[in-house]
Amino acid sequence: MPGPSKRIAVAGGTGGIGSHVVEGLLEIKEKHSLHIIVLSRSSKPDVIYAGAAAPVIATDYNNVHTIEQVLREHDIDTVISTIVDTVPSSFKAVQQRLLDAALNVPSVRRFAPSEFAVDSEKLQSTVVFYQSKALIVQSLRKVREYNKDFEFIKFSCGLFMNYFAYGNPKPDGGKAHGHLRQFPFVIDISKGTADVPGDGNHKFCYTTAEDVGRFTAAATQLETWSEDGTMAGDFRTINEIIQMAERVTGKTFDVKYNTEDDLLARMNPNPESAMTNFYLEVLLGMIRGECDQGAELNKLTNVKPTSVESFLQAWWGN
CATH class of the missing domain: 3.40.50.720 (NAD(P)-binding Rossmann-like Domain)
Incomplete structure (x- = not known):
């Protein structure tokens, strides 16, 4: 029932x-x-x-x-x-x-x-x-x-927004990751670098x-x-997030844009496990449009999620 x-x-x-x-x-x-x-x-x-x-x-x-x-x-x-x-x-x-x-x-x-x-x-x-x-x-x-x-x-x-806090300078900066392991996915704000799948203009979901x-x-x-x-906290392009991070930190990011061929060339041709090429495979899926999704629970519940901009301000702002 x-x-x-x-x-x-x-x-x-x-x-x-x-x-x-x-x-x-x-x-x-x-x-x-x-x-x-x-x-x-x-x-x-x-x-x-x-x-x-x-x-x-x-x-x-x-x-x-x-x-x-x-x-x-x-x-x-x-x-x-x-x-x-x-x-x-x-x-x-x-x-x-x-x-x-x-x-x-x-x-x-x-x-x-x-x-x-x-x-x-x-x-x-x-x-x-x-x-x-x-x-x-x-x-x-x-x-x-x-x-x-x-x-x-x-x-x-979608993708965990918490990863954008990797290396943040706040005294309690570890709290930004919650219970997740600390990992710089695509954008490493601490180093001012980005490893972008495609041209960075496609919107993805971050929560x-x-x-x-x-x-x-x-x-x-x-x-x-x-x-x-x-469910979705925010829908943003990677280029938009890089621009936000540059404004908040004052850094100019070193950005690498990857084609499908670039990512395929970086993969291990003889992977030891299903996780060996996991990161690159996800980036490849992002280029191919396989990471797109909706936000059905946003409409059905009263949850007010965190936006990317407010998250960056909280952990990288002055």
């Missing part, structure tokens, strides 16, 4: 983006009387945020029965996967076992696979790792064919990890879920 989520399990909720999703849910826990649990590969203390708490339950993702027991015990109706595994075969297997366990529990009626970036199905032809992400979406569509009451959503947030958590939490309270879980 449709209706807002009430009892939510976040798999991988002690990781980077998973922590932000849990914090987003804890912000609204009391208002909506939510029961939230966090599944993790190892035992950890409860997650405490905004005056609310969620227990962390050590879970063996290799055992469908073990996952199922946890979901049954807590009468879970919604499973959100934020699991990260850079080995495609194990990533695919873990998510499938999570879904199989959820389908064995009558109370579960909603499932969100581990997307939380650019739509994996759009990028799967270019980004090798995303092929393993797209497989679970195909499984979810098959479930929908025979169970019309089952809902799933792809949470797509802070904190806003991703808030959008996700707000989406759990929608009466129904469609597959489209796109």
